[in-house]
Amino acid sequence: MDRKHDGYQPEDQEWARIAATFLAQPARPTATETEAFVAKFMDRIRPEQTPVPEAVSPWPWALWRWAAPAVGFALATSFALLLQPGSEAGDPAELLLAGCEAASPIQAASQLREPTMDDMLTLAMEKL
Amino acid sequence: MNDEETVARARRGDEAAFAELIRRHHAWIMGLCASTLGDRAQAEDAAQDIFFKAYRSLERFQGTASFSTWLHRIAVNRCLDLLRTRARRKTESWDALLEDEGERIHQLLAAPPDEERKREDADLVARVMACLPPAYRVALTLREVQGLSYAEIAEAMACSLDSVKARLRRARQVFQDRLRHLTGSMSV
Numbered sequence: 001m002d003r004k005h006d007g008y009q010p011e012d013q014e015w016a017r018i019a020a021t022f023l024a025q026p027a028r029p030t031a032t033e034t035e036a037f038v039a040k041f042m043d044r045i046r047p048e049q050t051p052v053p054e055a056v057s058p059w060p061w062a063l064w065r066w067a068a069p070a071v072g073f074a075l076a077t078s079f080a081l082l083l084q085p086g087s088e089a090g091d092p093a094e095l096l097l098a099g100c101e102a103a104s105p106i107q108a109a110s111q112l113r114e115p116t117m118d119d120m121l122t123l124a125m126e127k128l
Numbered sequence: 129m130n131d132e133e134t135v136a137r138a139r140r141g142d143e144a145a146f147a148e149l150i151r152r153h154h155a156w157i158m159g160l161c162a163s164t165l166g167d168r169a170q171a172e173d174a175a176q177d178i179f180f181k182a183y184r185s186l187e188r189f190q191g192t193a194s195f196s197t198w199l200h201r202i203a204v205n206r207c208l209d210l211l212r213t214r215a216r217r218k219t220e221s222w223d224a225l226l227e228d229e230g231e232r233i234h235q236l237l238a239a240p241p242d243e244e245r246k247r248e249d250a251d252l253v254a255r256v257m258a259c260l261p262p263a264y265r266v267a268l269t270l271r272e273v274q275g276l277s278y279a280e281i282a283e284a285m286a287c288s289l290d291s292v293k294a295r296l297r298r299a300r301q302v303f304q305d306r307l308r309h310l311t312g313s314m315s316v
Contacts, residue, residue, distance in 0.1 A: 021253070022256055023269065026163055029155055034155070038154075041179055042143065
């Protein structure tokens with residue numbers, strides 16, 4: 001059936017020449033080319049059809065709903081405690097290290113905390 | 129088995145049915161892509177994309193239009209996308225082409241078209257066609273190469289019948305105007 005029989009006839013010879021030159025029917029694919037095309041297409045869609053196994057979580061979803069906020073709260077609390085300003089005595093380990101750098105035992109002792117009467121007596125006895 | 133039955137089987141997951149649909153429609157899809165894009169390798173890639181899109185969208189095909197018309201629409205959209213992307217990247221002006229290849233184009237128009245000339249001058253033909261706006265190029269291909277009626281072109285390009293007629297009229301006018309002084313010496 002001539003699909004062009006709906007009012008248009010290529011009576012214009014100039015247009016007919018242009019169309020024949022630039023709008024010619026390209027070569028039809030051979031049966032081999034079509035089969036190769038089909039094979040290539042099937043290779044493309046086959047990976048899509050292979051079901052990917054879902055990752056199975058060892059934890060049931062319901063447990064995660066409650067565990068995740070609880071774990072988060074625990075972590076936040078721990079973090080806050082670590083950041084809390086220390087006691088007047090300070091971190092004992094840090095203070096001990098600071099004491100080693102002191103010029104004298106008295107300085108080292110004083111860096112730890114306010115010297116008590118016991119401290120003074122102890123130092124005096126050492127000097128004896 | 130007609131397209132309707134084959135599509136129904138393909139929608140149920142029958143791979144062989146979709147392969148059969150490809151075999152039936154491969155030739156004209158490749159023809160449309162090759163004529164529109166002007167490059168066989170690009171045409172093959174585009175044709176693969178078109179069938180892939182059809183495969184992925186098969187569930188949405190409602191059957192109100194024929195499968196062929198639906199596939200035409202996917203093909204036209206794909207070709208237009210590719211032409212527009214190409215047009216954004218590189219544009220050889222018609223004047224520059226005429227200046228460089230005017231003589232060759234004249235010889236091309238003067239000589240009767242045969243298979244050997246088509247192969248030799250395929251690149252020149254592609255460059256001439258590339259100077260046309262994408263929508264004109266696709267409309268002319270659907271009409272002159274594929275032989276579609278105005279109504280079928282309107283369905284494929286998702287526009288009205290009047291738009292198709294106007295677009296084709298304008299496309300021919302542009303093409304003829306550009307080549308007029310080359311075709312003038314050949315008129316009978």
